[in-house]
Amino acid sequence: MPDMHAGFTQTSVLAHDIGHAVPATGAAANVQGAAVSFKARYRARVQWGDCDAARRMFYPNYFRMFDNSTHNLFEQAGLPLPALFAERGLAGLPIVDAQAIFKASCGWGDWIEVESHVAEWRRSSFTVRHRMWRDETLLVEGYEVRVWATPHPDDPTRIKAELVPAEVKARFDAEPDA
Numbered sequence: 001m002p003d004m005h006a007g008f009t010q011t012s013v014l015a016h017d018i019g020h021a022v023p024a025t026g027a028a029a030n031v032q033g034a035a036v037s038f039k040a041r042y043r044a045r046v047q048w049g050d051c052d053a054a055r056r057m058f059y060p061n062y063f064r065m066f067d068n069s070t071h072n073l074f075e076q077a078g079l080p081l082p083a084l085f086a087e088r089g090l091a092g093l094p095i096v097d098a099q100a101i102f103k104a105s106c107g108w109g110d111w112i113e114v115e116s117h118v119a120e121w122r123r124s125s126f127t128v129r130h131r132m133w134r135d136e137t138l139l140v141e142g143y144e145v146r147v148w149a150t151p152h153p154d155d156p157t158r159i160k161a162e163l164v165p166a167e168v169k170a171r172f173d174a175e176p177d178a
Contacts, residue, residue, distance in 0.1 A: 038172075039117040040076040042069040046110045055108045062100055062140050066130045069114035070144060073128065077171045084168075091159045093146040096125065100142035106134045118172050124148050124161040 044065065052058045070093075074081050084090065106112055112134050119129040125147045132140040152158035 038076070039115050040069070040073040042072040042114045042116070044068070044112060044114075046106055046108055046112060048108050051108050056105045057107060057110075059100075059102070062102075062132065062142070063098060065112070065114050065132065066098070066100075066116075066128075066142060066144055069116040069130055070128050070146070073116045073118070079168065079171055088165070088168075089150055091149045091151045094149055094159070095144050096147055097145040098143065100140050102140050104134070104137050104139045106132075106139055110134050112139065119143065121164060121169050124163055126164060 042065070046057050048055075050057050050061045071081055074084065081093075085092075112132055115131045115133070116128055118126055120127040125145055128144045128146065130140070130142050130144070131138060132142075147161045148164045149159040150162045152160045
């Protein structure tokens with residue numbers, strides 16, 4: 001695995017996380033064959049509150065780190081989610097499927113890195129793949145399937161899946177803005 005410690009810049013994904021973003025790099029192919037021009041990396045330190053009684057990171061917090069990394073991915077693509085929600089009238093990007101395969105554990109004080117990319121675009125949903133590392137050790141591989149959701153036109157308490165705009169997809173197929 002390449003050295004991912006060089007070139008980190010401070011970012012705040014959630015106020016209580018000590019997170020760092022790495023500029024988007026690399027290449028991956030999605031299921032439909034279109035090249036994804038970058039993967040974003042998110043680095044954070046495992047805090048005491050992330051852990052169970054054995055001082056190992058409690059499993060739901062891996063999914064929280066996935067979510068943080070998805071936010072970072074959009075930001076690195078030049079689409080920070082608060083602005084995207086406001087500009088596009090989004091109600092959210094709800095998760096309709098998520099999975100993690102745990103390969104090794106991490107604990108209090110460990111620095112971890114989550115590498116994420118959009119692996120597949122569908123009509124109104126997309127899959128974000130995540131790989132979490134501690135140094136050279138792969139800890140977890142997983143994914144989230146998210147839906148592009150707007151308020152339902154007939155009932156504001158509901159949401160409705162909409163087409164993911166082509167210009168949003170294009171941001172992940174091109175080099176992100178600095």
